[in-house]
Amino acid sequence: MNQFFITAEKIFLEETVETHSYLEIVDGIFGDCVKEVPEGAKIIDFGDKWIGPGLVDTHIHGFLNHDVMDNDTEGIKEISKGLLSCGVTSFLPTTLTSSSxxxxxVAHTIAEVKDEVEGAKIQGIFFEGPYFTEEHKGAQNPIYFTHPSIEEFDEWQTQANGLINKIALAPEKEGALAFISEVTKKGVTVALAHSDATYEEAKKGVEHGGSIFVHTFNGMSGFTHREPGMVGCAMASREAYGELICDGHHVHPTAVDILVNVKTPEKIALITDCMRAGGMPEGHYHLGEFPVKVENGAARLESNGSLAGSVLTLIGGVKNVVDWNVATVFDALKMASLAPAKSVGIDDVCGSIKKGKAADFIVLDNQLELCKTYLDGEEKYTK
Known part of the structure; x- marks a missing residue:
């Protein structure tokens, strides 16, 4: 048995923040958080640093010049390893709209490489598309847009070996409501996205089982006082989760604050929507089939200047919402770990520091700069 204890100025557990405490790790699994340790116990003391849960990115397309849609096993492995430098210990490789x-x-490739990655753990697959509408297409290619099909989804799921646990669609598409009802019965989370839905259309999507609003405010019909639109539905649907890209480009900090206040931090999932340019120098890249220019911290389509994913790190998003006075450190970390994990039903295996879970955690300084990332109780990244 490999038993040791870790201690730091603060330990951010699932429900509390502990000080002057020791967190037990046994064979790579979190144990109890205690005030005293047995005589002779092995202790790793992080001094004035903070210990937080490993972050969970449930919407990410790429990193370090690799993209999930490259359909390359080595690329996915590199994304996995690279994400450790962002504090991410679990993620959902995310597709783009493309040919069926x-x-x-791509789903088959991810399933094959799932148990071979050495960095952030693959906890499922997020299919972002292809059941979208053109009005809010963003950087999704509309030539592949189609209507929801259970038969098509079942084929993908077979190729994915059951790994697809999240799919996004526009709720106003023909056949969308029946599709939402059916796939949620199969245990798949349905997210609403890239949609020109009215408030009522979006509301029906939620009533049929849609439970996440993808990158809220972006790629959806906006709010007005006479037609609340999809944004209004995201605000009013208290049980549904709202994704947020907190890079300062996608959503104004005040809009972030409003959504967090309305929905509470428990229902906000910080995501990156990061594309291949994440972790790379600014310059020219591609997102799917579209040329993208990364400049001043934002990725934009060269054709029309529309935002095309982001180059945000998840720990950067955490730091931003704290710096914007939107959330406490405790809540900000939760929005980047437990909330996204809960949103897709993987909180039993990741998302918090809790007895019985894998000892995936991060070490931060008091400025929320990442110092170290641990997987299964082993140090895997040091800044």
């Missing part, structure tokens, strides 16, 4: 054939191949 390529999506199936």
């Amino acid at each position: 054939e390529l999506l199936g191949k």
Whole structure:
């Protein structure tokens, strides 16, 4: 048995923040948090640093010049390892709208490489598309947009070996409501996105089982006092989760504050929507089939200047919401770990420091700069 204790100025557990405490780790699993340790116990003392849960990115397309849609096993492995430098210990590789054939191949590749990655753990697959509408297409390619099909989804799921646990669609698409009802019965989370839905159309999507609003405010019909739109539905649907990209480009800090106040931190999932340029120098890249220019911390389509994913790190998003006075450190960390994990039903295996869970955690300084990342109780990244 490999038993040791870790201690730091603060330990951010699932429900509390502990000080002057020791967190037990046994064979890579979190144990009890205690005030005293047995005589002779092995202790790793992080001094004035803070210990937080490993972060969970449930919406990320790429990193370090690799993209999930490259359909390359080595690329996915590199994304996984690279994410450790962002404090991410679990993630959902995220697709883009493409041909049905390529999506199936990508799903198969992710399933094959799932247990071979050495960095952040693959906890599922997020299919972002192809059931969207053109009005809010963003950087999704509309030539592949189609209507929801259970048969098509089942084929992808077979190729994915059951790993798809989240799919996004526009709720106003023909057949969308029946599709939402059916796939949620299969245990798959349905997210609403890239949609020109009215408030009522979006509300029906939620009533049929839609439970996440993808990158809230972006890629959806906006709010007005006479037609609340999809943004209004995201605010009013208290049980649904709202994703947020907190890079300062996608959403104004005041809008972030409003949504967090309305929905509470428990229902906000910080995500990155990061594309291949994440962790790379600014310059010219591609997102799917579209040329993208990364400049001043933002990724934009070269064709029309629309935002095309982000180059945000998840720990950067945590730091931003704290710096913007939107959330406490405790809540900000929770919005980047437990909330996203809960949103797709993987909180039993990741998302918090809790007895019985894998000892995936991060070490931060008091400025929320990442110092170290641990997986299963082993140090995997040091700044």
